[in-house]
Amino acid sequence: xxxxxxxxxxxxxxxxxxxxxxxxxxxxxxxxxxxxxxxxxxxxxxxxxxxxxxxxxxxxxxxxxxxxxxxxxxxxxxxxxxxxxxxxxxxxxxxxxxxxxxxxxxxxxxxxxxxxxxxxxxxxxxxxxxxxxxxxxxxxxxxxxxx
Numbered sequence: 001x002x003x004x005x006x007x008x009x010x011x012x013x014x015x016x017x018x019x020x021x022x023x024x025x026x027x028x029x030x031x032x033x034x035x036x037x038x039x040x041x042x043x044x045x046x047x048x049x050x051x052x053x054x055x056x057x058x059x060x061x062x063x064x065x066x067x068x069x070x071x072x073x074x075x076x077x078x079x080x081x082x083x084x085x086x087x088x089x090x091x092x093x094x095x096x097x098x099x100x101x102x103x104x105x106x107x108x109x110x111x112x113x114x115x116x117x118x119x120x121x122x123x124x125x126x127x128x129x130x131x132x133x134x135x136x137x138x139x140x141x142x143x144x145x146x147x
Contacts, residue, residue: 035066046059047066056106056107058102071145
């Protein structure tokens with residue numbers, strides 16, 4: 001049985017791997033709440049999306065935290081009949097707006113290949129969430145998301 005201050009629910013795991021996955025899901029959701037909801041500026045400091053929008057900077061460490069959490073949540077909800085609206089809206093926002101923000105004239109440039117790979121990774125993670133389909137036949141998406 002798993003209890004957390006991140007949720008009022010009691011969750012049961014059938015194996016150690018199941019429990020580890022569920023705990024990762026709690027942690028990943030907490031990261032995504034800071035990224036997507038940004039309710040309190042102080043807790044959002046260091047968030048990838050906040051830095052991208054406010055400073056026109058692409059922080060690769062923050063990006064890896066975001067993509068890792070996105071992967072964990074997408075895997076966690078796979079097969080469920082519905083997902084929470086804030087999660088869907090956050091994934092949609094990342095997939096649709098990161099390219100627009102990064103194309104701004106004030107955006108600090110970095111190698112085009114790295115940028116293209118980052119945008120493709122976000123798109124693939126959104127696809128995983130919305131369709132449940134991994135675009136790769138192996139563990140490539142997880143490896144890319146986790147850095």
